[in-house]
Amino acid sequence: MRAHNDMATARVSQEERFRVAAEVLGMLADPTRLALLRLLAAGEQDVNTLAGQVSASRSSVSQHLGRLRLAGLVHVRREGRRMVYRVVSGHLSGLVDEALEFADHAVRGIPHHE
Template sequence: MHARDNKSDVGGEGSDEQYGAAAEVLGLLADPTRLHLLRLLNTEHDVTTLTGKVEASRSSVSQHLGRLRLAGLVQARREGRRMLYRITSDHLAGLVDEALGYAYHAVHDIPHHRGDAAPRPGTAHHPD
Protein backbone atom coordinates (compact mmCIF):
# COMPACT_ATOMS: atom_id res chain seq x y z
CA MET A 1 0.00 0.00 0.00
CA HIS A 2 1.36 3.39 -0.94
CA ALA A 3 -0.14 6.73 -0.04
CA ARG A 4 -1.32 8.84 -2.92
CA ASP A 5 -0.93 12.56 -3.18
CA ASN A 6 -4.50 13.14 -4.35
CA LYS A 7 -5.88 16.20 -2.63
CA SER A 8 -9.10 16.33 -4.67
CA ASP A 9 -11.12 14.74 -1.88
CA VAL A 10 -9.18 15.74 1.22
CA GLY A 11 -11.75 16.94 3.72
CA GLY A 12 -14.61 15.67 1.58
CA GLU A 13 -16.67 12.53 1.90
CA GLY A 14 -13.90 10.25 0.64
CA SER A 15 -14.06 7.35 -1.77
CA ASP A 16 -14.43 3.68 -0.94
CA GLU A 17 -10.78 3.31 -1.97
CA GLN A 18 -9.72 5.99 0.53
CA TYR A 19 -11.72 4.40 3.35
CA GLY A 20 -10.18 1.02 2.54
CA ALA A 21 -6.65 2.43 2.51
CA ALA A 22 -7.28 4.34 5.76
CA ALA A 23 -8.65 1.21 7.44
CA GLU A 24 -5.58 -0.74 6.33
CA VAL A 25 -3.23 1.89 7.80
CA LEU A 26 -5.22 2.06 11.04
CA GLY A 27 -5.09 -1.74 11.24
CA LEU A 28 -1.30 -1.60 11.05
CA LEU A 29 -1.28 1.07 13.77
CA ALA A 30 -3.45 -1.11 16.03
CA ASP A 31 -0.37 -2.87 17.42
CA PRO A 32 1.42 -1.09 20.31
CA THR A 33 4.89 -2.18 19.14
CA ARG A 34 4.33 -0.96 15.57
CA LEU A 35 2.89 2.30 16.87
CA HIS A 36 5.93 2.80 19.09
CA LEU A 37 8.30 1.97 16.22
CA LEU A 38 6.59 4.46 13.92
CA ARG A 39 6.86 7.16 16.60
CA LEU A 40 10.60 6.49 16.91
CA LEU A 41 11.15 6.44 13.16
CA ASN A 42 10.79 10.19 12.68
CA THR A 43 14.57 9.85 12.59
CA GLU A 44 16.55 6.94 11.19
CA HIS A 45 17.30 4.00 13.45
CA ASP A 46 18.64 0.50 13.04
CA VAL A 47 17.07 -2.65 14.49
CA THR A 48 19.48 -2.80 17.44
CA THR A 49 18.68 0.76 18.51
CA LEU A 50 14.94 0.22 18.09
CA THR A 51 15.05 -3.02 20.08
CA GLY A 52 16.62 -1.13 22.97
CA LYS A 53 13.76 1.39 22.95
CA VAL A 54 10.69 -0.85 22.66
CA GLU A 55 9.54 -3.76 24.77
CA ALA A 56 10.04 -6.42 22.11
CA SER A 57 12.68 -8.89 21.02
CA ARG A 58 15.00 -8.20 18.11
CA SER A 59 13.22 -10.76 15.95
CA SER A 60 9.84 -9.21 16.79
CA VAL A 61 11.11 -5.71 15.92
CA SER A 62 12.49 -7.03 12.63
CA GLN A 63 9.16 -8.69 11.79
CA HIS A 64 7.21 -5.52 12.58
CA LEU A 65 9.60 -3.44 10.46
CA GLY A 66 9.22 -5.90 7.61
CA ARG A 67 5.46 -5.63 7.75
CA LEU A 68 5.58 -1.83 7.88
CA ARG A 69 8.05 -1.78 5.00
CA LEU A 70 5.87 -4.07 2.84
CA ALA A 71 2.96 -1.72 3.49
CA GLY A 72 5.06 1.27 2.39
CA LEU A 73 4.91 2.95 5.80
CA VAL A 74 8.65 2.81 6.45
CA GLN A 75 11.63 2.84 4.14
CA ALA A 76 15.03 1.29 4.66
CA ARG A 77 18.48 2.08 3.40
CA ARG A 78 21.70 0.21 3.85
CA GLU A 79 24.64 1.83 5.58
CA GLY A 80 27.52 -0.62 5.62
CA ARG A 81 26.20 -3.75 7.34
CA ARG A 82 23.26 -1.97 8.98
CA MET A 83 19.79 -1.25 7.67
CA LEU A 84 18.41 2.11 8.73
CA TYR A 85 14.64 2.62 8.88
CA ARG A 86 12.55 5.79 8.70
CA ILE A 87 8.84 6.63 8.43
CA THR A 88 7.80 7.51 4.86
CA SER A 89 5.14 10.15 5.36
CA ASP A 90 4.56 13.31 7.35
CA HIS A 91 0.83 12.47 7.24
CA LEU A 92 1.52 9.12 8.90
CA ALA A 93 3.78 10.73 11.52
CA GLY A 94 0.97 13.20 12.26
CA LEU A 95 -1.55 10.37 12.55
CA VAL A 96 0.70 8.57 15.04
CA ASP A 97 1.13 11.78 17.04
CA GLU A 98 -2.64 12.41 17.05
CA ALA A 99 -3.39 8.83 18.15
CA LEU A 100 -0.89 9.09 21.00
CA GLY A 101 -2.23 12.51 21.99
CA TYR A 102 -5.76 11.13 22.08
CA ALA A 103 -4.54 8.15 24.12
CA TYR A 104 -2.78 10.47 26.57
CA HIS A 105 -6.08 12.24 27.23
CA ALA A 106 -7.92 8.94 27.59
CA VAL A 107 -5.34 7.39 29.94
CA HIS A 108 -5.24 10.49 32.14
CA ASP A 109 -9.02 11.00 31.96
CA ILE A 110 -8.67 14.44 30.38
CA PRO A 111 -11.93 15.34 28.62
CA HIS A 112 -11.97 15.57 24.84
CA HIS A 113 -14.22 18.36 23.65
CA ARG A 114 -14.92 19.27 20.08
CA GLY A 115 -17.00 22.37 19.66
CA ASP A 116 -20.46 21.71 21.06
CA ALA A 117 -19.88 17.97 21.46
CA ALA A 118 -21.03 16.52 24.75
CA PRO A 119 -18.32 15.51 27.22
CA ARG A 120 -17.52 11.84 27.62
CA PRO A 121 -19.76 9.96 30.04
CA GLY A 122 -18.40 10.17 33.57
CA THR A 123 -16.62 13.49 33.04
CA ALA A 124 -17.86 16.74 34.41
CA HIS A 125 -18.40 19.65 32.05
CA HIS A 126 -17.11 22.93 33.43
CA PRO A 127 -18.29 25.99 31.49
CA ASP A 128 -15.66 28.64 30.84
Protein backbone atom coordinates in the same frame (compact mmCIF):
# COMPACT_ATOMS: atom_id res chain seq x y z
CA MET B 1 -22.48 10.79 -19.56
CA ARG B 2 -19.36 12.57 -18.31
CA ALA B 3 -21.07 13.62 -15.07
CA HIS B 4 -21.98 9.97 -14.44
CA ASN B 5 -18.36 8.88 -15.06
CA ASP B 6 -17.04 11.62 -12.77
CA MET B 7 -19.36 10.48 -9.99
CA ALA B 8 -18.33 6.85 -10.47
CA THR B 9 -14.64 7.86 -10.36
CA ALA B 10 -15.23 9.95 -7.23
CA ARG B 11 -17.05 7.03 -5.57
CA VAL B 12 -14.27 4.57 -6.39
CA SER B 13 -11.67 7.07 -5.24
CA GLN B 14 -13.55 7.63 -1.97
CA GLU B 15 -13.91 3.87 -1.43
CA GLU B 16 -10.20 3.42 -2.15
CA ARG B 17 -9.33 6.16 0.35
CA PHE B 18 -11.37 4.43 3.06
CA ARG B 19 -9.82 1.06 2.23
CA VAL B 20 -6.27 2.40 2.40
CA ALA B 21 -7.00 4.37 5.58
CA ALA B 22 -8.42 1.24 7.22
CA GLU B 23 -5.30 -0.73 6.25
CA VAL B 24 -3.04 1.94 7.73
CA LEU B 25 -5.07 2.07 10.94
CA GLY B 26 -4.91 -1.72 11.10
CA MET B 27 -1.12 -1.56 10.99
CA LEU B 28 -1.21 0.98 13.82
CA ALA B 29 -3.36 -1.34 15.94
CA ASP B 30 -0.29 -3.11 17.34
CA PRO B 31 1.44 -1.38 20.30
CA THR B 32 4.94 -2.38 19.15
CA ARG B 33 4.41 -1.09 15.60
CA LEU B 34 2.91 2.11 16.99
CA ALA B 35 5.96 2.58 19.24
CA LEU B 36 8.33 1.90 16.33
CA LEU B 37 6.61 4.46 14.12
CA ARG B 38 6.74 7.00 16.95
CA LEU B 39 10.47 6.44 17.33
CA LEU B 40 11.07 6.60 13.58
CA ALA B 41 9.22 9.91 13.39
CA ALA B 42 12.25 11.40 15.18
CA GLY B 43 14.59 10.15 12.45
CA GLU B 44 16.22 7.14 10.86
CA GLN B 45 17.20 4.25 13.09
CA ASP B 46 18.39 0.68 12.74
CA VAL B 47 16.86 -2.47 14.22
CA ASN B 48 19.27 -2.70 17.15
CA THR B 49 18.70 0.90 18.18
CA LEU B 50 14.94 0.47 17.95
CA ALA B 51 14.99 -2.82 19.86
CA GLY B 52 16.79 -1.09 22.70
CA GLN B 53 13.95 1.42 23.00
CA VAL B 54 10.90 -0.86 22.95
CA SER B 55 9.94 -3.86 25.03
CA ALA B 56 10.44 -6.36 22.23
CA SER B 57 13.26 -8.58 21.06
CA ARG B 58 15.43 -7.71 18.09
CA SER B 59 13.79 -10.43 16.01
CA SER B 60 10.32 -9.21 16.93
CA VAL B 61 11.25 -5.63 16.03
CA SER B 62 12.68 -6.86 12.74
CA GLN B 63 9.44 -8.71 11.95
CA HIS B 64 7.32 -5.66 12.78
CA LEU B 65 9.53 -3.46 10.62
CA GLY B 66 9.15 -5.96 7.79
CA ARG B 67 5.37 -5.72 8.05
CA LEU B 68 5.54 -1.92 8.10
CA ARG B 69 7.82 -1.96 5.07
CA LEU B 70 5.52 -4.31 3.13
CA ALA B 71 2.60 -2.04 3.99
CA GLY B 72 4.55 0.91 2.58
CA LEU B 73 4.72 2.77 5.89
CA VAL B 74 8.50 2.74 6.29
CA HIS B 75 11.41 2.92 3.89
CA VAL B 76 14.63 1.01 4.44
CA ARG B 77 18.11 1.57 3.11
CA ARG B 78 21.36 -0.26 3.59
CA GLU B 79 24.12 1.57 5.42
CA GLY B 80 27.11 -0.76 5.41
CA ARG B 81 25.90 -3.88 7.19
CA ARG B 82 23.00 -2.11 8.87
CA MET B 83 19.48 -1.63 7.59
CA VAL B 84 18.24 1.85 8.46
CA TYR B 85 14.50 2.58 8.61
CA ARG B 86 12.53 5.79 8.32
CA VAL B 87 8.86 6.66 8.26
CA VAL B 88 7.52 7.45 4.77
CA SER B 89 5.38 10.47 5.53
CA GLY B 90 4.84 13.30 7.95
CA HIS B 91 1.13 12.50 7.63
CA LEU B 92 1.78 9.10 9.17
CA SER B 93 3.83 10.64 11.97
CA GLY B 94 1.00 13.10 12.61
CA LEU B 95 -1.52 10.26 12.71
CA VAL B 96 0.59 8.42 15.29
CA ASP B 97 0.91 11.62 17.35
CA GLU B 98 -2.84 12.21 17.23
CA ALA B 99 -3.59 8.62 18.28
CA LEU B 100 -1.23 8.97 21.23
CA GLU B 101 -2.75 12.33 22.20
CA PHE B 102 -6.20 10.73 22.14
CA ALA B 103 -4.88 7.87 24.28
CA ASP B 104 -3.37 10.34 26.77
CA HIS B 105 -6.77 11.98 27.21
CA ALA B 106 -8.48 8.62 27.66
CA VAL B 107 -5.89 7.19 30.07
CA ARG B 108 -5.51 10.34 32.17
CA GLY B 109 -9.20 11.22 32.21
CA ILE B 110 -8.58 14.53 30.45
CA PRO B 111 -11.67 15.86 28.67
CA HIS B 112 -11.39 15.52 24.90
CA HIS B 113 -11.25 18.64 22.73
CA GLU B 114 -14.45 19.77 21.07
